[in-house]
């Protein structure tokens with residue numbers, strides 16, 4: 001196994017003691033550090049499975065800050081982030097949400113897929129995401145001031161945007177934006193090898209396959225195979241699953257339910273393996 005770091009469990013806080021493996025795509029590490037030193041929040045833009053979460057884990061390790069990840073969904077309310085009163089043993093107590101905890105402790109709060117969250121959640125982010133750096137906790141009548149260590153980051157997949165689910169200008173214009181995409185072929189091959197332990201020949205073929213599926217984007221596929229899916233297929237292959245079956249299970253079936261698209265994608269992998 002090449003996994004030498006723990007995965008962040010929502011919304012648990014995690015301090016990385018070992019370096020999470022991350023291959024930079026460009027200047028994102030330096031830009032993130034500069035934004036962090038200036039108290040500026042960061043927006044990670046890019047398709048699914050291209051390394052955004054891994055980048056955050058790596059930055060948390062670099063800055064030696066605990067990371068709190070919140071996977072946003074359409075039921076996520078402001079209270080889920082800020083906190084709420086709970087009754088425990090007949091007593092009413094206040095329990096901080098993950099965002100309040102991150103602000104109090106000076107951690108990184110990473111809001112994954114933030115467009116999925118309800119509109120009222122973005123309202124609580126705004127005062128934290130500009131130079132006030134405060135979290136209004138209306139229910140307890142408290143205004144939490146963020147210490148310099150606190151860092152706000154969120155991710156966003158521009159490919160899925162629609163009129164209903166798009167970041168408001170007033171939100172996005174508060175963030176330093178970093179663009180992520182699938183790495184070039186040589187780098188992606190290296191990542192697949194490191195993450196799975198597969199040999200370079202097979203890794204090269206997998207990357208070729210991924211790039212073929214990415215060309216089908218918009219022609220029946222919503223999205224091509226991500227780096228994540230290549231790593232999955234490679235892990236199956238290392239565990240002695242045949243390449244064609246590995247590609248079918250880890251990649252083709254993960255991409256689509258459409259039977260015509262499935263046979264097209266399976267034909268591509270059969271031509272390579």
Ligand SMILES: Nc1ncnc2c1ncn2[C@@H]1O[C@H](COP(=O)(O)OP(=O)(O)OP(=O)(O)O)[C@@H](O)[C@H]1O
Nearest residue numbers: 021022023048049050051052053054195227228231
């Ligand atoms: N630059 C990279 N360095 C190291 N590993 C990477 C890199 N990019 C992708 N990976 C691999 O791809 C997997 C998926 O990446 P990650 O979980 O960071 O995706 P993501 O962009 O956060 O996706 P989502 O938006 O769906 O959450 C990682 O677990 C890792 O194995």
